Amino acid sequence: MIKKDKKGKIMKTYGAHKDDTGSSEVQIAILTERIKELTEHLKTNKKDNHSRRGLLQMVAKRKKLLKDIQGRDEERFAKIVRSLKLKAAKSLSTKDKEDAKEDKKK
Secondary structure (H helix, E strand, O other): OOOHHHHHHHHHHHOOOOOOOOOHHHHHHHHHHHHHHHHHHHHHOOOOHHHHHHHHHHHHHHHHHHHHHHHHOHHHHHHHHHHHOOOOOOOOOHHHHHHHHHHHHO
């Protein structure tokens, strides 16, 4: 569980304004913090499968939000990934895919 003051700092850092809780960047940042905390919990409580399921749901939601940002604005995507130090594979554009196919043929 994220403390109120920590959540406020996250909203202030990633939000468009002080009360911004709904933007994708804020949601991703909050989910990332919750994922970190839950990962630490699961290191000590290996058999807590209910929390593990919640963790997987959070990871899936964060991935979906990141994919949405990437589709809308590549610059915002790169900025949030860089600031949160996330591992994110860039999807290949259609031109890049065609170039990769040509390289394989050669």
